[in-house]
Amino acid sequence: MSVRRVMRLGLWGLSGAVLAGVGLLVWFGAWHYPALGLSGIPKAGYRQAMEIAARGMTAADGLRFEDFDFCKYREVERGGEAYAWGAARCRAADGSTAFYWVYLEWSKKRGQWLRNYSLELAAPDDEIYFTRQNPGQIGRARLAGGKLLGQLASRVREALAAP
């Protein structure tokens, strides 16, 4: 085999692997994870769906779910959209309190609740602690990247731990 041929095969393999990775990420983030364990719960069962979601995502972050600080359900009168959100009060390993934002949306297409943007509130890497100078540009980028990857890792842990 010539060098050119080996290189061409390698490039094809590499781009195939990248494509498969991107596809896997999209499948996990947009299809598999949001629906995990929430199928079969009707719109009115939002409280049950919220609790399942809250327990799963807080456990993946090492927090113990205690109760909802508040939990809301809203639906539109025209059209079929419905939303549920709330703050879950949790206990961290060191005994301190943590609040976790849980947000679900009703999917008309899939006819079930789906997890949406959810995260720990006032986590140590939250932007709200930033000042103009601290952290600097690099530090900000590192924190943002770490938050993103950390959240992905947490979601994957949750999915793997799911029954």
Add this chain to the structure above:
Amino acid sequence: MKTLVSRDNLIRVLLLVALGGTLYKGFLKTPEGATLFARQSFYNGLVNDGENTAIMKERHRDVLEATDKAIKVRLAELRSGVYKPAPGSLVSEESLERAIRKDVATRARAVDDERRAQEKLERAKGLEAAGWRMGWGCPPAGEARP
């Protein structure tokens, strides 16, 4: 020899019909057309948009209020020694106090946004109740009023 019914003419007619259909569908997307021929679905869309926006703005205010509470609880636990920030952490008494102040400003804006979303929904319902129609002329500048 020219015939009226030929394959070419048939295709021409079909193309004209498709063109007409496209024009009509496009016309129905305009407020002028929608308030003329698809009134109910137009108003439904308007009200649905207003409802979804109002819910979204309420949620945005809620997340900020929940954040405010989370910061205040963290500050209290930091002062009482229950919460110990990791070395090099951004979390400190000073940064928590600053975060509370920052959130006040953001929340004030969110409350305003929520009020405006409510107004948008009321406006949509008002337009429907008044049977509003987009006219053909050019109304004077300003919002459309029932």
